[in-house]
Amino acid sequence: MNLGDTFPDFEVDTTAGKLKLHQFIGDSWCILFSHPADYTPVCTTELGKCVQLEPEFQKRGVKMIALSCDDVPSHEGWSKDVMNFAKCSTGKLPFPIISDKSRDLAVKLKMVDPSEKDNAGLPLTCRAVFIIGPDKKLKLSMLYPATTGRNFVEILRVIDSLQLTMNKKVATPEGWKQGEKCMVLPSIPQEGIDKVFPKGVTIQDVPSGKPYLRFTPQPE
Structure with missing residues (x-):
């Protein structure tokens, strides 16, 4: 898939029952x-962080959904470990996990890591992240x-940028965070x-003399 493509719709089994993605x-x-x-150790730290950050994703109108090649009963059992690691001793995982035991979806979405295999010699899914808009x-x-574990705080930062730049005529510079200056x-x-x-707009002088580094406070 390329950026801007419509994300495939599909019906899957999850820890929240059957659902259609769209x-x-x-x-x-x-x-x-x-x-x-x-x-698995790294995955447990990642999903635990997602549990802790779920209010932040919710605040931004973002739904989370995970996927692995194990079945739903395995997901449900593992979820208890994740909640414990996240220091949430009560309640269920606040987002569903897709069961893709056949790996059909992982192959379709090109999420298979050929260098990582399970005990049966089958390839495992890599750590993919897809951000999908309301469209x-x-x-x-x-x-x-x-x-390599992912940084979900960085993913929140990316979502802030995507949501801002979708509606405003700005881009966000390296390392930008909510409330900081943007670029025209x-x-x-x-x-x-x-x-x-x-x-207001501030133009930074550069040796070329070209006025292309234009900064402006973050639009409301």
């Missing part, structure tokens, strides 16, 4: 993330190997720029 997303944003297997289009994708898009002409950005 129906699950509804008018929300969605993060679909895969992990190699249940009862069901792919906004961002990242692939991590099984040995190159397609915005300098003439009349004060009307577009009433908070």
